[in-house]
Amino acid sequence: MSNPIAIKVDDLTVAYNYKPVLWDIDLEIPEGVLMAIVGPNGAGKSTLIKSILGILKPIAGSVSIYGKPYKKQRDLVAYVPQKGSVDWDFPTTALDVVTMGTYGALGWIKRPGQKEKKAALEALEKVGMLPFKGRQISQLSGGQQQRIFLARALVQNASIYFMDEPFQGVDATTEIAIINILKELRKAGKTVVVVHHDLQTVPEYFDWVTFLNVKKIATGAVKDIFNDDNLTKTYGINFKVSVNK
Amino acid sequence: MNNAQVEIQLIASLVAIACAIPGTFLVLRKMAMISDAISHSILPGIVIGFFITQDLNSPILILLAALTGIITVVLVEYIQKTGLVKEDTAIGLVFPILFSIGVIMIAKNANDVHLDIDAVLLGELAFTPFDRLIWFGTDVGPKSLWLIGGILVLTLVLLFAFFKELKVSTFDEGLSASLGFSPILIHYGLMSVSSVTTVGAFEAVGAILVVALMIAPAASAYLLTTNLKKMLLLAVGFGVFSAISGYWLAHTLDASIAGSITTMLGLVFLLVYLFAPSKGVIAVLYREKQQRTEVSLLTFLLHLKNHDELEERHVNHLREHINWQKVRAKSVLDLALKNNMIVINKNIVSLTEKGNTFTTKAIDYIITNKDAQIEDMKDDFFLFRG
Ligand SMILES: Nc1ncnc2c1ncn2[C@@H]1O[C@H](COP(=O)(O)OP(=O)(O)O)[C@@H](O)[C@H]1O
Numbered sequence: 213m214s215n216p217i218a219i220k221v222d223d224l225t226v227a228y229n230y231k232p233v234l235w236d237i238d239l240e241i242p243e244g245v246l247m248a249i250v251g252p253n254g255a256g257k258s259t260l261i262k263s264i265l266g267i268l269k270p271i272a273g274s275v276s277i278y279g280k281p282y283k284k285q286r287d288l289v290a291y292v293p294q295k296g297s298v299d300w301d302f303p304t305t306a307l308d309v310v311t312m313g314t315y316g317a318l319g320w321i322k323r324p325g326q327k328e329k330k331a332a333l334e335a336l337e338k339v340g341m342l343p344f345k346g347r348q349i350s351q352l353s354g355g356q357q358q359r360i361f362l363a364r365a366l367v368q369n370a371s372i373y374f375m376d377e378p379f380q381g382v383d384a385t386t387e388i389a390i391i392n393i394l395k396e397l398r399k400a401g402k403t404v405v406v407v408h409h410d411l412q413t414v415p416e417y418f419d420w421v422t423f424l425n426v427k428k429i430a431t432g433a434v435k436d437i438f439n440d441d442n443l444t445k446t447y448g449i450n451f452k453v454s455v456n457k
Numbered sequence: 458m459n460n461a462q463v464e465i466q467l468i469a470s471l472v473a474i475a476c477a478i479p480g481t482f483l484v485l486r487k488m489a490m491i492s493d494a495i496s497h498s499i500l501p502g503i504v505i506g507f508f509i510t511q512d513l514n515s516p517i518l519i520l521l522a523a524l525t526g527i528i529t530v531v532l533v534e535y536i537q538k539t540g541l542v543k544e545d546t547a548i549g550l551v552f553p554i555l556f557s558i559g560v561i562m563i564a565k566n567a568n569d570v571h572l573d574i575d576a577v578l579l580g581e582l583a584f585t586p587f588d589r590l591i592w593f594g595t596d597v598g599p600k601s602l603w604l605i606g607g608i609l610v611l612t613l614v615l616l617f618a619f620f621k622e623l624k625v626s627t628f629d630e631g632l633s634a635s636l637g638f639s640p641i642l643i644h645y646g647l648m649s650v651s652s653v654t655t656v657g658a659f660e661a662v663g664a665i666l667v668v669a670l671m672i673a674p675a676a677s678a679y680l681l682t683t684n685l686k687k688m689l690l691l692a693v694g695f696g697v698f699s700a701i702s703g704y705w706l707a708h709t710l711d712a713s714i715a716g717s718i719t720t721m722l723g724l725v726f727l728l729v730y731l732f733a734p735s736k737g738v739i740a741v742l743y744r745e746k747q748q749r750t751e752v753s754l755l756t757f758l759l760h761l762k763n764h765d766e767l768e769e770r771h772v773n774h775l776r777e778h779i780n781w782q783k784v785r786a787k788s789v790l791d792l793a794l795k796n797n798m799i800v801i802n803k804n805i806v807s808l809t810e811k812g813n814t815f816t817t818k819a820i821d822y823i824i825t826n827k828d829a830q831i832e833d834m835k836d837d838f839f840l841f842r843g
């Protein structure tokens with residue numbers, strides 16, 4: 213691929229309580245791909261994303277976004293955490309959560325105004341959630357909550373999107389709606405990195421894939437490396453996925 | 458009311474407001490226990506501060522004691538990080554030790570320190586008007602009033618400046634970090650404000666009431682609203698209400714002011730807990746009962762839909778067949794009738810057009826869980842909420 217490298221990870225090792233959960237990861241993600249990160253539970257997929265975003269401090273290695281550290285490139289990156297990582301009983305509305313996507317551009321102290329609200333409403337519209345803007349977030353279904361999170365990332369108007377299991381607990385309609393938006397982002401030249409669980413849909417949804425299980429098993433184009441061999445190496449058991457090519 | 462009475466109520470109210478603000482965020486962050494830890498473990502800080510300054514209202518004492526609060530938080534997090542014990546265990550380990558160090562220091566120096574354990578636990582609100590601040594020869598009011606007023610102003614300034622940062626880091630730590638609002642910085646900022654407020658309020662209201670004033674109003678407010686700003690306002694309102702009504706309760710009963718305020722806080726929480734419109738115990742029980750009836754209704758409608766035979770749709774047969782008790786069967790029949798889902802003709806029940814559509818939609822929903830289509834049904838049926 214001749215595209216520039218959007219994200220580069222060098223010799224990354226990350227540990228919790230001195231127990232490494234990511235070992236010596238090297239990874240280059242080219243600009244403009246829609247990439248799945250696959251691997252079993254506890255493989256370190258969330259940890260990898262959090263380390264790229266500077267949320268976790270690695271014990272070794274480095275990460276760069278278009279050649280510069282993440283700290284300098286925050287404006288270019290949007291992040292959708294795992295749905296279960298937040299408390300959906302928090303007293304706030306759908307619109308308010310989406311507006312949080314504008315906070316980064318505002319910086320410290322400055323409050324969101326009309327411009328930010330308008331951007332948030334547009335993002336809500338894009339994910340089909342405008343009618344629910346005033347609803348308390350615990351009153352939304354799992355799929356609707358996931359759409360809200362997507363809208364919050366869209367409002368950031370970034371070049372690179374990281375999404376941790378955006379299809380978790382969503383119905384089929386929402387899954388299609390979300391993947392269509394992600395494909396649109398790719399069409400617009402954005403880079404999208406998605407932690408994904410459903411191996412069956414990888415070839416259909418993504419063009420790039422990274423296999424991860426504590427170590428990086430493989431990374432590259434889906435058509436080249438999404439095969440039983442890599443799946444077996446990643447999941448440890450003999451894998452036979454019927455990949456319809 | 459005399460001057461001292463007004464001053465006591467004013468101090469109690471300001472303490473309540475200053476506590477309710479950090480308290481709201483502690484409750485939302487599920488950190489109520491940490492305020493308990495801080496309120497106890499600042500004791501050695503206060504005693505040492507008192508040795509140095511000989512003045513309970515000295516800013517140096519406040520800072521020293523607040524520092525003990527922060528140290529507690531750091532210690533708890535350190536112990537927790539080793540992964541050997543859970544957070545509540547870590548809290549339970551740290552604060553009794555620091556608190557007892559404070560108690561021993563007071564006991565050993567009883568002659569020099571005008572502090573006693575009763576005052577530590579319950580404060581001396583009644584005496585606060587007697588310690589006056591004299592400025593250039595004029596009496597400008599009780600020292601406590603100035604102290605807690607200053608802390609409150611500081612808290613308000615920080616709240617207004619960092620409201621957005623507090624909100625995002627409380628709701629979604631990961632997003633907050635990725636946007637560059639360090640959750641650790643905000644966490645320690647909140648812990649510092651909580652510690653300073655606790656120390657400032659401690660002399661007036663004691664260790665127990667500080668915790669109650671931080672947690673109870675926020676916990677009550679949480680049950681009543683789905684809006685963070687309203688939650689803050691409600692928490693402040695409950696705090697002030699309990700402070701003033703508690704004062705008069707104490708006045709009437711000739712009892713401890715701090716104890717009476719705590720009683721009022723408990724009472725307010727109890728009432729809200731029982732009667733809150735959507736999250737209260739009674740509302741929840743009622744909703745569960747409704748849901749049970751609605752599931753029955755759906756079973757009943759489905760039965761009608763599946764059977765054309767007249768004998769299957771006879772009122773009496775339904776009772777036997779679906780195996781419901783009389784009352785249950787009647788309430789389900791009534792509900793279906795009221796919603797125009799069925800018609801009863803000579804004791805034979807039939808689905809109406811509306812009932813038919815509803816049943817199809819509802820079954821469809823339960824099977825596919827596609828939520829978008831049943832939006833308009835949500836208002837009528839609890840079953841599809843949440
Ligand atoms: N905060 C944490 N403290 C300690 N261990 C953690 C923490 N978060 C994750 N882990 C451990 O790190 C490993 C990788 O976790 P994670 O990145 O969440 O995996 P994945 O997202 O692939 O399921 C798991 O073994 C998990 O138990």
Ligand SMILES: [Mg+2]
Nearest residue numbers: 257258259294
């Ligand atoms: Mg994960």
